[in-house]
Amino acid sequence: MNDVSVHFEGVSKIYPHFTLDDLSLELPTGTIMGLIGANGAGKSTTIRILMGLVHQDRGLVHVLGREMPREQAAAKLDIGFVSEDMRLYGSATLAWHMNFVRSIYPQWDQPYAETLLRRFDLKPRQKIKGLSHGQRVKAALLLALARRPRLLVLDEPTTGLDPVARQEVLGELMAVLADEDRTILFSSHNTLDVEQISDQITFIDRGRIIASDNKEVFLDRWRRLRLVLSPEADLPSLPGVVEIGGSGRLPVLVTNRFDPAMVSACNDAGATVQAVDPMTLEEIFVVNVHSRREKQTV
Amino acid sequence: MHSDLVISQTDGRPMYLQIMEQIRQRIAVGDWEQGKEIPSIRQLAVSLRVSVITVKRAYMELERDGIIVTQQGKGSIVASDPKLGAKLYDQELDKHIDRVAQLGELLGLTPKELASRVREASDRLTKEYS
Structure with missing residues (x-):
């Protein structure tokens, strides 16, 4: 048993108009990682390298203890992969697809597949081309889940789903994690989904990882402080300030190293702390991206 | 095991705090x-559809407060400390x-008027039970 299901070390991939630059990340077995990035940030390239679909120019990739892309055939037996552009055969039924996948993967779990049919409200006799977008995503997910893979890799699994389907999908992903030997990596630009179910969060922007940590650490350390400066006071210097906004005597700071002791330090320095706001993952992500991009252009 | 905890997305507090508070209440009223x-x-993470790490954090803090006891590999139980209930009621x-x-x-x-109102309420309760 490996403690780490996915390991990237110094991975780079150079395209004419895009570079994935020196990516390192580690996904412990039994956890969910959410990969958050804007469109074109490098999420899909990262996932394709992980799957051995794209070969990295530099760096080491290990998935379930297998070296990628060299041992991808062996690794893929244990990986379930669902992506947006996943092609199912339009003129075949879902039942046909289920039989097809079952014939390739010996671990196929038929009772579980049938449970998923009911939970996802899918009809096996229906042809793929007659399915809505949400039903197609659920069908693809069913085909991946019923193989009981040790690692699930999902590229934007909840994009374009209605609220009911989204909750069904998130619930099913959590159910997979009831077994602590299974691991999930999913990418999304919907930070709400990531915030709800992820253990680990990785922010990616312009081909680089800009932050990667466990979710509780993110939510604990990032705070927005609203201050009122007394006329003679200067803005106190605080650790981890990422952004300074607001105006003149009413500055608003964002820090990524919040500590409750900061509040009394500010008050002592003549800057009354009016409010300490927790931040959502979305706000954290946006501030993070802006501050990095500003540094790059300076 | 089914849990009937409810996590609110619009509640401003972090999810782990919501989980802690609801577990305390369950214990205070004797459900647990x-x-x-x-x-x-x-199990709780799956049924609430929140990440394992969030529930783990709530459990660790509850354990530190002496409210639950987690045994390695055996799961968690409500602490058997007899003062526990009183502590929770006190809060x-x-x-x-x-x-x-x-x-x-x-x-x-x-404050005086307030105190006498509380005394009256307490007297009424005593009469009811006597």
Whole structure:
């Protein structure tokens, strides 16, 4: 048993108009990682390298203890992969697809597949081309889940789903994690989904990882402080300030190293702390991206 | 094991705090009995559809507060400390007293008047039970 299901070390991939630059990340077995990035940030390239679909120019990739892309055939037996552009055969039924996948993967779990049919409200006799977008995503997910893979890799699994389907999908992903030997990596630009179910969060922007940590650490350390400066006071210097906004005597700071002791330090320095706001993952992500991009252009 | 905890997305507090508070209440009202097993971290995470790490954090803090006991590989139980219930009721009482004080302020009652109202309520209760 490996403690780490996915390991990237110094991975780079150079395209004419895009570079994935020196990516390192580690996904412990039994956890969910959410990969958050804007469109074109490098999420899909990262996932394709992980799957051995794209070969990295530099760096080491290990998935379930297998070296990628060299041992991808062996690794893929244990990986379930669902992506947006996943092609199912339009003129075949879902039942046909289920039989097809079952014939390739010996671990196929038929009772579980049938449970998923009911939970996802899918009809096996229906042809793929007659399915809505949400039903197609659920069908693809069913085909991946019923193989009981040790690692699930999902590229934007909840994009374009209605609220009911989204909750069904998130619930099913959590159910997979009831077994602590299974691991999930999913990418999304919907930070709400990531915030709800992820253990680990990785922010990616312009081909680089800009932050990667466990979710509780993110939510604990990032705070927005609203201050009122007394006329003679200067803005106190605080650790981890990422952004300074607001105006003149009413500055608003964002820090990524919040500590409750900061509040009394500010008050002592003549800057009354009016409010300490927790931040959502979305706000954290946006501030993070802006501050990095500003540094790059300076 | 099914849990009936409810996590609110619009509640401004972090999810782990919401989980902690609801577990405390379950224990205070006796739904979760002392010394009895409670859902495992993973079970609760799955049923609430929140990440394992969030539930783990709530459990760790509850353990530090002496409210639950987690045994390696065996899951968690409600602590059997007999003062536990009293401690929880005490916190609950403080909350209500704060509320009473606020209402008293709103009605312009002096602390003395407020105290006598509390005494009256207490007397009524004693009569009911005698």
